[in-house]
Amino acid sequence: MTTAGKIVNNEIHLQSIHHQQTQPHQLHPPEHSDGEPETKKQEMPLDTSTYSLALLRLDGRRWNELRRIHAQINTQAAADGSSYLEMGNTKVLCTVTGPAEGRQAGQRGAKDNEAKVEVEIGFAGFSGLERRKRKSDKRTLEMQHTLSTAYSSLLLTHLYPHSTITLTLHILSQDGSMLAACINASTLALIDAGIPMSDYLVACTAASSATTSDSDNSDPLLDLNNLEEQELPFLTVGTLGRSDKVSVLICESRVRMERMESMLAVGIDGCKRMREILDGVVKEYGKRFS
Amino acid sequence: MDHFSLKRSNAPDRGNSNLSSKVYVRSTKSGKVQKIVRELYLRQDIPCSSNLCRACLDIAPKDYTNKTASFVLSDTPAGSKNFPNGQYLVPDTNAFLTGMDLFEVETAFHDVIVLQTVLEEVKNRSLPLYHRLVALTKNEGKRFYVFFNEFRQETYISRGTGETINDRNDRAVRQAVQWYNTHIKEAIKARSKKQMRIPSVVMITDDRDNLRKAKAESIPAIKLSDFVSGLENADELLDMISAAQDQREVRSKQTEVFYPEHYSISKMMTGVKAGTMHQGIFNVSPYNYLEGSVHVPTFDKSLLVLGRENGNRAVSGDVVVVEVLPTDQWKAPSTKIIEEETLNKNDNAEIEDGETITSERERKALQEEVKRAHGQSSEGKPQPTARVVGIVKRNWRQYVGHIDQGSVRSTSKSSRQQQMVFLVPMDKRVPKIRIRTRQAGELLGQRVLATIDSWERNSRYPMGHFVRSLGELESKGAETEALLLEWDVQYKPFPKTVLDCLPAEGHDWKVPASTDDPGWKGRRDLRDLLVCSIDPPGCVDIDDALHARQLPNGNFEVGVHIADVSHFVKPNNAMDKEASQRGTTVYLVDKRIDMLPMLLGTDLCSLKPYVERYAFSVLWEVTPDADIVSAHFTKSVIRSREAFSYEQAQIRIDDDSHQDELTNGMRTLLMLSKKLKQKRYDAGALNLASPEVKVQTESETSDPVDVQTKKLLDTNSLVEEFMLLANISVAAKNYEAFPQTALLRRHAAPPKTNFEELSNQLKVKKGLELRSDSSKAVADSLDQCTDANEPFFNTLVRIMATRCMMSAEYFCAGTQAYPEFRHYGLASEIYTHFTSPIRRYADLEAHRQLAAAIDYEPLDASLQSKSKLEGVCKNINVRHRNAQMAGRASIEYYVGQALKGKDINEDGFVMKIFSNGFVVFVPRFGIESLIRLRDLAAPEPEAEFDAENYVLKIKGDVQRNIELFEKVTVRITDEVEESTGKRKVKLTLV
Numbered sequence A: 001m002t003t004a005g006k007i008v009n010n011e012i013h014l015q016s017i018h019h020q021q022t023q024p025h026q027l028h029p030p031e032h033s034d035g036e037p038e039t040k041k042q043e044m045p046l047d048t049s050t051y052s053l054a055l056l057r058l059d060g061r062r063w064n065e066l067r068r069i070h071a072q073i074n075t076q077a078a079a080d081g082s083s084y085l086e087m088g089n090t091k092v093l094c095t096v097t098g099p100a101e102g103r104q105a106g107q108r109g110a111k112d113n114e115a116k117v118e119v120e121i122g123f124a125g126f127s128g129l130e131r132r133k134r135k136s137d138k139r140t141l142e143m144q145h146t147l148s149t150a151y152s153s154l155l156l157t158h159l160y161p162h163s164t165i166t167l168t169l170h171i172l173s174q175d176g177s178m179l180a181a182c183i184n185a186s187t188l189a190l191i192d193a194g195i196p197m198s199d200y201l202v203a204c205t206a207a208s209s210a211t212t213s214d215s216d217n218s219d220p221l222l223d224l225n226n227l228e229e230q231e232l233p234f235l236t237v238g239t240l241g242r243s244d245k246v247s248v249l250i251c252e253s254r255v256r257m258e259r260m261e262s263m264l265a266v267g268i269d270g271c272k273r274m275r276e277i278l279d280g281v282v283k284e285y286g287k288r289f290s
Numbered sequence B: 001m002d003h004f005s006l007k008r009s010n011a012p013d014r015g016n017s018n019l020s021s022k023v024y025v026r027s028t029k030s031g032k033v034q035k036i037v038r039e040l041y042l043r044q045d046i047p048c049s050s051n052l053c054r055a056c057l058d059i060a061p062k063d064y065t066n067k068t069a070s071f072v073l074s075d076t077p078a079g080s081k082n083f084p085n086g087q088y089l090v091p092d093t094n095a096f097l098t099g100m101d102l103f104e105v106e107t108a109f110h111d112v113i114v115l116q117t118v119l120e121e122v123k124n125r126s127l128p129l130y131h132r133l134v135a136l137t138k139n140e141g142k143r144f145y146v147f148f149n150e151f152r153q154e155t156y157i158s159r160g161t162g163e164t165i166n167d168r169n170d171r172a173v174r175q176a177v178q179w180y181n182t183h184i185k186e187a188i189k190a191r192s193k194k195q196m197r198i199p200s201v202v203m204i205t206d207d208r209d210n211l212r213k214a215k216a217e218s219i220p221a222i223k224l225s226d227f228v229s230g231l232e233n234a235d236e237l238l239d240m241i242s243a244a245q246d247q248r249e250v251r252s253k254q255t256e257v258f259y260p261e262h263y264s265i266s267k268m269m270t271g272v273k274a275g276t277m278h279q280g281i282f283n284v285s286p287y288n289y290l291e292g293s294v295h296v297p298t299f300d301k302s303l304l305v306l307g308r309e310n311g312n313r314a315v316s317g318d319v320v321v322v323e324v325l326p327t328d329q330w331k332a333p334s335t336k337i338i339e340e341e342t343l344n345k346n347d348n349a350e351i352e353d354g355e356t357i358t359s360e361r362e363r364k365a366l367q368e369e370v371k372r373a374h375g376q377s378s379e380g381k382p383q384p385t386a387r388v389v390g391i392v393k394r395n396w397r398q399y400v401g402h403i404d405q406g407s408v409r410s411t412s413k414s415s416r417q418q419q420m421v422f423l424v425p426m427d428k429r430v431p432k433i434r435i436r437t438r439q440a441g442e443l444l445g446q447r448v449l450a451t452i453d454s455w456e457r458n459s460r461y462p463m464g465h466f467v468r469s470l471g472e473l474e475s476k477g478a479e480t481e482a483l484l485l486e487w488d489v490q491y492k493p494f495p496k497t498v499l500d501c502l503p504a505e506g507h508d509w510k511v512p513a514s515t516d517d518p519g520w521k522g523r524r525d526l527r528d529l530l531v532c533s534i535d536p537p538g539c540v541d542i543d544d545a546l547h548a549r550q551l552p553n554g555n556f557e558v559g560v561h562i563a564d565v566s567h568f569v570k571p572n573n574a575m576d577k578e579a580s581q582r583g584t585t586v587y588l589v590d591k592r593i594d595m596l597p598m599l600l601g602t603d604l605c606s607l608k609p610y611v612e613r614y615a616f617s618v619l620w621e622v623t624p625d626a627d628i629v630s631a632h633f634t635k636s637v638i639r640s641r642e643a644f645s646y647e648q649a650q651i652r653i654d655d656d657s658h659q660d661e662l663t664n665g666m667r668t669l670l671m672l673s674k675k676l677k678q679k680r681y682d683a684g685a686l687n688l689a690s691p692e693v694k695v696q697t698e699s700e701t702s703d704p705v706d707v708q709t710k711k712l713l714d715t716n717s718l719v720e721e722f723m724l725l726a727n728i729s730v731a732a733k734n735y736e737a738f739p740q741t742a743l744l745r746r747h748a749a750p751p752k753t754n755f756e757e758l759s760n761q762l763k764v765k766k767g768l769e770l771r772s773d774s775s776k777a778v779a780d781s782l783d784q785c786t787d788a789n790e791p792f793f794n795t796l797v798r799i800m801a802t803r804c805m806m807s808a809e810y811f812c813a814g815t816q817a818y819p820e821f822r823h824y825g826l827a828s829e830i831y832t833h834f835t836s837p838i839r840r841y842a843d844l845e846a847h848r849q850l851a852a853a854i855d856y857e858p859l860d861a862s863l864q865s866k867s868k869l870e871g872v873c874k875n876i877n878v879r880h881r882n883a884q885m886a887g888r889a890s891i892e893y894y895v896g897q898a899l900k901g902k903d904i905n906e907d908g909f910v911m912k913i914f915s916n917g918f919v920v921f922v923p924r925f926g927i928e929s930l931i932r933l934r935d936l937a938a939p940e941p942e943a944e945f946d947a948e949n950y951v952l953k954i955k956g957d958v959q960r961n962i963e964l965f966e967k968v969t970v971r972i973t974d975e976v977e978e979s980t981g982k983r984k985v986k987l988t989l990v
């Protein structure tokens, strides 16, 4: 038996409050959750828990579908290499500078006999969603680090001693799978710049759908949008070339071990399809200039 | 950005016809409005899910394991008067909002298509209703199918310019209904050439405009009430439609307004932010329905809300925003008992005209209050008083009550005339509810379940609707169900999905004989230990067993062995979910509502004697002075040698002729427990009395034959001490292993102000001092609160002190700082519940955490998430409290039944004094009852209330002073209340 309330025209949250029936002699002050303040809800869509109702995700996709991918190469003639990539509403612009001779004094971390890969990520003011000040900085730093590490081992850096390759990523719009989009855009821009690399790096995200109260079944979901990332445990996986060799694997959420396998499988499969799409973009560009 | 233009990405080639976007607006806490653009992928492979359709079988989606969900809608749906060929129903949002109770009826409303548009709107309007709707879609027998019309290309529509969201959504519903009708027709045509009956897909809406448009577009549509009229049992079903919709229609006619308008949400938000308004939960006094209080974060003491107008349609439990009144309007809390039932007996449910918000009598009562408050203002007694300016969140639930006889116009059982009646809720804090019904005659004298739908400014009382009857008033069945409903106890039998989780062997399950069996992995074989259990007589769910033996070094090994429930209940399966919902087993006088299925609770988990059972053991090395040397935790197998009742164990311990090892073990336990208890008291643990009453029932009829207060033996406290010790040890271990997520139990120190009144009462009446600066001080001063002539006085004070305490609560370690973990009552710095996993969910969770802490098995993800655990804690805190209240209510009912037709004189003690009555506690029956002045003589005698000295000086023939703490003799009889036909225990002074 539920004891549900009814007609809730003015059901809003001014503060998050734990409801409890208070006894007259046991007055508790309302408790505040120490998490993020609940935002006032108006016209919000359903959440990820509805997936199990009809195997449809919040934007109408099935579990194994990528969003619409649009990509371009050589978007800025003045740069050494450039690309533009959209995965759904996540939009990234990437430029490559270098390899440029010389380094600033005091730089550490790279061996002298190979090129250093520097990554800068910037956000457009209109890129959307709440930009959490401190947090975003930390997350950005981590993404920069991930990209720089991945490409340092991938690019044939020993061909360019004492030099620097700079990847500049500009996020125009965020809607999930940020790191994956940055990787894909970087790969395209580096191809455009003609910097030799051992293989393509492409990336995708994968999550595990929400379980419901009466079933523990969960499907792996491919290519997450922002809302899904906020509600579900997910990972970013990057693979090399035609192989299934995983080169990047980032998972910041807690995932049950038994879910990991299917998430990885669907992520790797997504990378394959992503590679085909990017391949198409590169070939199309090549055709135009051959 | 050189030559690159962003226009490129908006070029037509990306504007696939199967891609759309939807814009949501949300505002953040800082008040900024954000636009969120979301992609929508439109597709053609969303099946209709009708078993009539073959085409959709090919496009049905497969999940990761390549499974396809079976189709939901019947190929032979039921028909009705208007749709003889059968129908699939497509209700719009309002149909669900006003008729959810109807849709939940098992015998009607099958084959329903829930559109995504509707589901989304329901969710935005009411979360509880949304959850009920989702539950319906999972109920296989009901055949509710969620059709994601916003994702299917043919049913997706975009919003026209100038079109409101509501109009657009109505159009989306019509579009989906039209598509469905065409689709089903084609499906049937494709299936056979023969003529088959073609069911209609029918939109259900009460919106006139929508109906008109549907008619113009030849879309089958019908009003909810018209559809119901065409069904059997139409009368009963019609009552279940929310009254809100009827009201909407008559609203225009009524102009009278009883209540001030609620402030707008933004005005309240601004006010709360600026600190000029305050938010909190509205609580109504159980003694005075016109007195509410709201505890707000800003102040230590609650704000008073006096009178109906200031309450402004808030119902006890609602989250409200209040505004403090000017100081000249502040008042002292009432010293008067005011009950709605007696005050507004004559209000008419049908007519509201000409009456103001406060009835004449109410107004008089209020004026007296004001006068009294003013008279005392010199002492600075008036308290900050506030009025409700708006409601943030309704916390309405279903209410059990009875129909007020006086409000029924036609009491004839055969009358089918619709009339407005009052439902008087059992919960005295809830106002009468106006209900429109065709069954008034039949409902009289019944326990009735109803809900509140709305409370408009022009209605003195809230409007609601009838849900169902529980049976005759006073009948055991109805009263038991009533109290279960009132305290939200899930009492339906366990569903099949839960029972499927039980071991297949059933009662034949045994501990595997071979210790090589996986079940033995990581378990210690403790079958040689002389373990026994000590419980109340007749206990079948034995959670705990104990043993003690001397070690060679002169110390003792003591073991507490707890039923290994987590072995049988795995996280997240259906049984676990059900148990987590129920939270606790509820004990009523003649009934137990189990948290876990019987097979586990009373057999496989239960540590029954003479059989081997899995257990989770805590083993300590303890010195003869009861100092703990070490604690060790292990999963184990035990074999209990005996199941004692407290009394049997006591007799055996006291009888020196028993010199066997088992009895000597119990003597050791008893000796150690006394020392442990002393240590606890030395540390400041409180010994708080609560009157525990035992109702003896004849097993055959379970009619009560006698009521006794429970006797406590040394063996009660033996078991208690070791359970406390186990809980404390486990709490420390789990916290060490999981500093963020350990599930613990805390008991906050009560704020000083809680003891102010009691401490003043003791000082004034008895010259005693109650110190409250620490639990130790409270414990010590309570020991001093004695009256040489009245041994019960100390217990009375302890009962009253208990009510000044906070309630203990479960929490997740990461949500509090370590000093806040403290359990005030037990004077322990950390505590949890571990010892009753059969009947408390918290204990089961603690078992899982402990099992992971000792590396017995990995920890489930649900126990690693702080937010999930917080949810669990929140629920079990409520369930725990509700279970206690339900248990108490059950005892009250049985005590009432036992006293039926009796006329006895009994000793009582005055606990509380009002200006027009007082509360007497009768220890023998554990009952607490009001005696009003008007119960003492007719006409009601005059009285003078000396609030400072807690004396009520009754004048006239009675001529008597009633003082606080006074021992009085009361006469207990029962009488039938005229208005309700209900029997009530009545107390009068002798």
Ligand SMILES: [Zn+2]
Pocket: B047, B048, B049, B050, B053, B054, B055, B056, B183, B187
């Ligand atoms: Zn179909």
